[in-house]
Amino acid sequence: MLTYSDLQGSRRQRRAEAISRRLFQGAALATVLVSFLILFVLFRGAVNFLSLINWDLSLLSDNGWFPRRERFDLRTIFVGSVVMGSVAMVVAGPLGLGVAIYLSEYAPARVRRIVKPVIEVLAGIPSVIVGYFVLRFIAPEIVSPVFNPATQNNMLAAGIGIGVLVIPIMASVSEDALAAVPNSLREASYGIGARKFDTVVSAVLPAAVSGLVAAFIIAVSRAIGETMVATMAGGFDGAGLFEGAYPTNRGLTMTAAMTNAVGGTDQDVGGPSFEVLYFVGVLLFGLTLILNVVGNRVVNRVREKY
Amino acid sequence: MALTTPAASGEDARKIIVASLHRRDRDVRGVILASLLLAATVATLVVLVTLLAQVVGESAPYLADRGTEFLTTPIGSDPDKIGIWSGLYGSIGIGIIVLIVAIPMGIAAAIYLEEYADQTRRSTQFILVNIRNLAGVPAVIYGVLGFIIFVKWLAPLTSGDTVIAAGLTMSVLVVPIVVITSIEAIRAVPQGLRDGGYGVGASRWEVVRDHVLPYAAPGILTGTVLSLARALGEAAPLIIVGAITGFLPETTLTEKFTAVPILIYRWSGQPQPPGSEFSFTAAAAGAGIVLLVLVLFFNASAIYLRNRFEKVRVGQ
Amino acid sequence: MTDKFDSRVIVDSGTSISDDGMKEQIRVNSSQIDTTPVFDLDDVSVFYGDFRAVRDVSLPIQSREITAFIGPSGCGKTTVLRCLNRMNDFIATARVEGVIRYRGADMYDSRVNSTEVRRRIGMVFQKPNPFPKSIFDNVAYGPRLMGMKKKAELEEVVERSLRGAALWDEVKDRLKESGLGLSGGQQQRLCIARAVAVEPDVILMDEPCSALDPIATARIEELMQEIKDRYTIVIVTHNMQQAARVSDRTAFFTTEVNDASDRRTGVLVEFNPTEKIFSNPDDERTEQYVTGRFG
Numbered sequence A: 001m002l003t004y005s006d007l008q009g010s011r012r013q014r015r016a017e018a019i020s021r022r023l024f025q026g027a028a029l030a031t032v033l034v035s036f037l038i039l040f041v042l043f044r045g046a047v048n049f050l051s052l053i054n055w056d057l058s059l060l061s062d063n064g065w066f067p068r069r070e071r072f073d074l075r076t077i078f079v080g081s082v083v084m085g086s087v088a089m090v091v092a093g094p095l096g097l098g099v100a101i102y103l104s105e106y107a108p109a110r111v112r113r114i115v116k117p118v119i120e121v122l123a124g125i126p127s128v129i130v131g132y133f134v135l136r137f138i139a140p141e142i143v144s145p146v147f148n149p150a151t152q153n154n155m156l157a158a159g160i161g162i163g164v165l166v167i168p169i170m171a172s173v174s175e176d177a178l179a180a181v182p183n184s185l186r187e188a189s190y191g192i193g194a195r196k197f198d199t200v201v202s203a204v205l206p207a208a209v210s211g212l213v214a215a216f217i218i219a220v221s222r223a224i225g226e227t228m229v230a231t232m233a234g235g236f237d238g239a240g241l242f243e244g245a246y247p248t249n250r251g252l253t254m255t256a257a258m259t260n261a262v263g264g265t266d267q268d269v270g271g272p273s274f275e276v277l278y279f280v281g282v283l284l285f286g287l288t289l290i291l292n293v294v295g296n297r298v299v300n301r302v303r304e305k306y
Numbered sequence B: 001m002a003l004t005t006p007a008a009s010g011e012d013a014r015k016i017i018v019a020s021l022h023r024r025d026r027d028v029r030g031v032i033l034a035s036l037l038l039a040a041t042v043a044t045l046v047v048l049v050t051l052l053a054q055v056v057g058e059s060a061p062y063l064a065d066r067g068t069e070f071l072t073t074p075i076g077s078d079p080d081k082i083g084i085w086s087g088l089y090g091s092i093g094i095g096i097i098v099l100i101v102a103i104p105m106g107i108a109a110a111i112y113l114e115e116y117a118d119q120t121r122r123s124t125q126f127i128l129v130n131i132r133n134l135a136g137v138p139a140v141i142y143g144v145l146g147f148i149i150f151v152k153w154l155a156p157l158t159s160g161d162t163v164i165a166a167g168l169t170m171s172v173l174v175v176p177i178v179v180i181t182s183i184e185a186i187r188a189v190p191q192g193l194r195d196g197g198y199g200v201g202a203s204r205w206e207v208v209r210d211h212v213l214p215y216a217a218p219g220i221l222t223g224t225v226l227s228l229a230r231a232l233g234e235a236a237p238l239i240i241v242g243a244i245t246g247f248l249p250e251t252t253l254t255e256k257f258t259a260v261p262i263l264i265y266r267w268s269g270q271p272q273p274p275g276s277e278f279s280f281t282a283a284a285a286g287a288g289i290v291l292l293v294l295v296l297f298f299n300a301s302a303i304y305l306r307n308r309f310e311k312v313r314v315g316q
Numbered sequence C: 001m002t003d004k005f006d007s008r009v010i011v012d013s014g015t016s017i018s019d020d021g022m023k024e025q026i027r028v029n030s031s032q033i034d035t036t037p038v039f040d041l042d043d044v045s046v047f048y049g050d051f052r053a054v055r056d057v058s059l060p061i062q063s064r065e066i067t068a069f070i071g072p073s074g075c076g077k078t079t080v081l082r083c084l085n086r087m088n089d090f091i092a093t094a095r096v097e098g099v100i101r102y103r104g105a106d107m108y109d110s111r112v113n114s115t116e117v118r119r120r121i122g123m124v125f126q127k128p129n130p131f132p133k134s135i136f137d138n139v140a141y142g143p144r145l146m147g148m149k150k151k152a153e154l155e156e157v158v159e160r161s162l163r164g165a166a167l168w169d170e171v172k173d174r175l176k177e178s179g180l181g182l183s184g185g186q187q188q189r190l191c192i193a194r195a196v197a198v199e200p201d202v203i204l205m206d207e208p209c210s211a212l213d214p215i216a217t218a219r220i221e222e223l224m225q226e227i228k229d230r231y232t233i234v235i236v237t238h239n240m241q242q243a244a245r246v247s248d249r250t251a252f253f254t255t256e257v258n259d260a261s262d263r264r265t266g267v268l269v270e271f272n273p274t275e276k277i278f279s280n281p282d283d284e285r286t287e288q289y290v291t292g293r294f295g
Helices: A009-050 A057-061 A074-106 A109-126 A126-146 A156-179 A181-191 A194-224 A229-235 A253-260 A272-305 B006-022 B027-067 B085-116 B124-133 B139-153 B164-185 B191-199 B205-235 B236-241 B261-268 B280-315 C028-037 C078-084 C114-120 C137-146 C151-164 C184-196 C214-227 C241-247 C276-277 C282-288
Strands: C041-046 C051-060 C066-072 C092-102 C121-124 C202-206 C232-236 C248-256 C262-274
Touching: A009 A272, A009 B085, A009 B124, A009 B164, A009 B205, A009 C262, A057 B191, A074 A156, A074 A194, A074 A253, A074 A272, A074 B027, A109 B027, A109 B205, A126 A156, A126 A229, A126 B027, A126 B191, A126 B261, A126 B280, A156 A194, A156 A272, A156 B027, A181 A194, A181 C137, A181 C241, A194 A253, A194 A272, A194 B027, A194 B261, A194 C041, A194 C202, A229 A253, A229 B164, A229 B261, A229 C184, A253 B139, A253 B236, A272 B124, A272 B139, B006 B085, B006 C282, B027 B085, B027 C121, B085 B124, B085 B164, B085 B205, B085 B261, B124 B164, B139 B164, B139 B236, B164 B205, B164 B236, B191 B205, B191 C121, B191 C184, B191 C248, B205 B280, B236 B261, B261 B280, C041 C078, C051 C078, C066 C078, C078 C202, C078 C232, C078 C248, C078 C262, C121 C184, C137 C151, C137 C184, C151 C184, C184 C202, C184 C214, C214 C232, C232 C248, C241 C276, C262 C282, C276 C282
Parallel strands: C051 C262, C066 C232, C066 C248, C121 C202, C202 C232
Antiparallel strands: C041 C051, C041 C092, C248 C262
């Protein structure tokens, strides 16, 4: 007969097992802590900001974003983000989707083997370098000659830059959505004599549509969250009058407003022009979180379906 | 043609079928679609090439003139004489801290979620969903987090806005990526391998250490390399944490810092001072080349590693 | 065999009951071992969540015998087998009701360490799963885990185990080569050698030959007969003839329609000496199965 102590295993092993489990669990729980801290830091700072301006919400709709003069027109930064994001999606949507459909449905294996890594290389390019590219090429050589804007740096040029940055994520998630469409669907379509155009347009794309929508939403989220290109090439240097939503005007995004709240030698830590960082942070975080949650939900639903 | 009598319909049918098989399909829409898609792909490639051409083009004469001095000189006010050493110091410091802090932590969290945690419980799913959300949070927000937590609250540990605080901030940013790629790598480990370990009485930790981790190592390594590339290329969080864009007297771990992407950010917008041969934007392009080489090297190695080890797995 | 890794035989005279109540029945004499069953299943049901996969299993497994579980697919034979070394622990929704005793101790008692259980009750799986290591390291893995470090000792254990699995002559010159380079049948014998190397009390085999060709199967069946005097073996097989050839006792399971859900619940129909099961079974369902009237 065996005793229970015989079946307990060695103490050393049990301790190693318990320690390793606790360590790994701690790491996993730390990620939850990070989320909590982000929320805490942002909300505490936002409340602090609002109290600094005495909860005078009228300051949030003054014309123009001049933090050092206590003008925090939310409309300015919101429109800035939306317009630049829209321009970015006008670029990244078709190009990203086009690349995805091409790679998924048309490209021969040889081409795929070259193009896919190239897209991944594009994905790795740091945003500052794209910002540099906008300043030195897209704005002066493309946007200015064609659109003749009032200033060289504007929402259109910056938006194009953001679009370039976002093409890879749009292409990659779209491609996943297309790959998730079972081949039997394509075969069924060809089997009744449909041509490639019909198969792609009428069979594959409709089946993948929710995944493509998810790709779009995720890409929008990235575009809104992009900071460096918007800061470098948006046209404003931290503050400005609301110029309207026309893309060739200058614009200030939520992200650029955040970097500008911090930058500069006249940093006023503790004052409203600095503390607005947290307030805008809450808005930005909330917006991107909603977009990401919706996008991820759709992606998961697509995965489950197949 | 009327297909009425069997004899007539037989021959006519044959003619119709042959004709339709031979018909040159004028599939206009198909051609247009295919061309558009190809154009999109080509356009994307062209964009990449143009970008690289711009960076290389503007930096080439500058780097040819400055040579390796560019890497060892600190920043200053005369583009003809500046270098990225201050930035390199900061970036390398950030990279090392990310390697030491974020990579083990991310791998540990992935091990917990895939090997130890009860997958059916909502709390496990919650942690996973939370990590996926963290991966989508804009980098600038991590900067705000790092500013409060590492620069302010943990000032005794980090000495304020220093490379250490920056490294820790980038670590937090990068952990979700490490976790997600490690989870994918661990999920690819065949169950039979674990069974074999458990079947001879190995404990869970022993199975992870001796079988799961070695098998998943290439995938985890890929994730590590990708995260490092990301950490080196981000500028926004560093601005919030307090990276210096102007004059930096010395580079230490406990004083103010800067990083290569910050230098690119700063110099891209600085006008050329009168009397200098080169512009700040040329220096920015030079720094850009260094950063690109670094980041692209990491990304390319990650892709190469992943492909190579996939072949080994499949071969086995 | 009473070297330090063998604790199957517990000879302990007169240990007092200690305060924490951990020690229960102590006094054991090695000559008595073989009459008490190694496993005793008492009214065991296994659930996956709310679904009862197999119900009311009561049977003893005798020492140094080969016991076979047979039955149509879905009857729960693998489920029951995996309970015998607590492999079902890894399925989050799995739950065992009833009592499974291993040499008198309730295996699912909270004091029992499942890793220790698996050290004593080894398992060979349906698809051969050698580690991506050398042949030597495959077999040496278990002993190394248990603390064996000296090269000479390890070499001895490896040779002994490989001989015990009838594989030594084929691989003795290529111990450093990868285990994955062997044929399917050799890989499975390597897995058996690996299991044997930790000197377990019991070896569980889950359809060990279903992925192998007939010749490799025959070799493994031969091996099972050779080693059964050292280990208690429980084998799940969907091949009735194999059970008839190889085992001493056979348990026949079948499925019945579950009224609650559409799924079928497994149930133990009959447990008898193999000869009886195949020539004169007690239950009609058994007879129908072994004569092939339903399969």
